[in-house]
Amino acid sequence: MSKDTLFRQTLVDLFANNPIDYVIETGTWLGTGSTQTLATAFPANRPPKAYYTIEGNLTFHTIARFNLRKWSFVKPLWGDTVAKDKALAFIRQDEVLKNHEKYPDVxxxxxxxxxxxxxxxVEGKLGKNLIISAVDWFGNSFLNRPQDLLHQLVLRHRDDRPLVLLDSAGGIGWLEYQTVRDTLGNRPYWLILDDIHHLKHFRSLADVQTRPDFRVIAHSLQHGWLVAEHLVQ
Known part of the structure; x- marks a missing residue:
């Protein structure tokens, strides 16, 4: 997504023509991908008031804070985008995962x-090494890990016409999308989906494309992204 020239140009045009004061992103990783792509696409004389980006891995969050330090409006947050018990229940009940053979193109x-x-x-058990494990132990032992950050931020800025970028954890993209859609309701906002060919957001893509209250601005099946505007009906 971040390396696609069409994606970047779409952002530049969007930010040049629309005052967007708040961005809410799930999935910071190291801060060198979509976060920097969006941060550098804003006009230099009109940056957002706050760009919140949520990362669940404390090691990656710490590195991202360093990588993003030159953009004062970027606010890296550590914690869970949705409550962990809700995320786990969603995954265990997901019909696509239980019957994945019915979805050969996903x-x-x-x-x-x-x-x-x-x-x-979701439980943070993938891709660990000694350093990540040690940092996780420190975070779990001495820090209070926030939960449900996506809903909290969207609720706080629901009347500010935010831009929401969902670069979600693999198993909960559809849950995150529903959280945003249901929380914002009939309010105007901007939406970016990453990995629209993946389990993450193939259902989110279908929902956006079939609802009359969304206008697709641009998308790329090859690079797996979509930018859309939610309209007041």
Whole structure:
């Protein structure tokens, strides 16, 4: 997504023609991907008031804070985008994961017990090394890990016409999208989806494309992204 020239030009045009004061992003990773792409696409004389970006891995969050320090409006947050018990229940009940053979055109990270794979992802058990494990132990032992940050931020800025970018954890993209859609209701906002060919957001893509209250600005199936505007009906 971040390396696609059409995506960047779409952002430049969007920010040049619309006053966007608040951005809410899920999935910071190291801060060198979509976060920097959006941050550098804003006009230099009209940056947003706040760009919140949420990362669940404390090691990645710490690195991202360093990588994003030159943009004072970017506010990296550590914690869970949705409450962990809700995320785990969603994954365990997801019909697509339980019957993934019915969705051959949807990319799923593994077909070998995908419910367990995405459960492990939400629980922070994937891709660990000694450093990440040590930082996780410190965070879990001495820090109060925030939960449900996506809903809290969207609720706080629901009347500010925010831009919401969902670069979600693999198993909960549809849950995050529903959280945004249902919380903002009939209010105007901007939406960016990443990995629209993936389990993350293939349902989110279908919902946006079939609802009369969304206008698709641009998208790329090849690079897996969509930018849309939610309209007041």
């Amino acid at each position: 990319f799923i990270d593994t077909l070998d017990n995908p419910v367990q794979f995405y459960t492990n992802e």
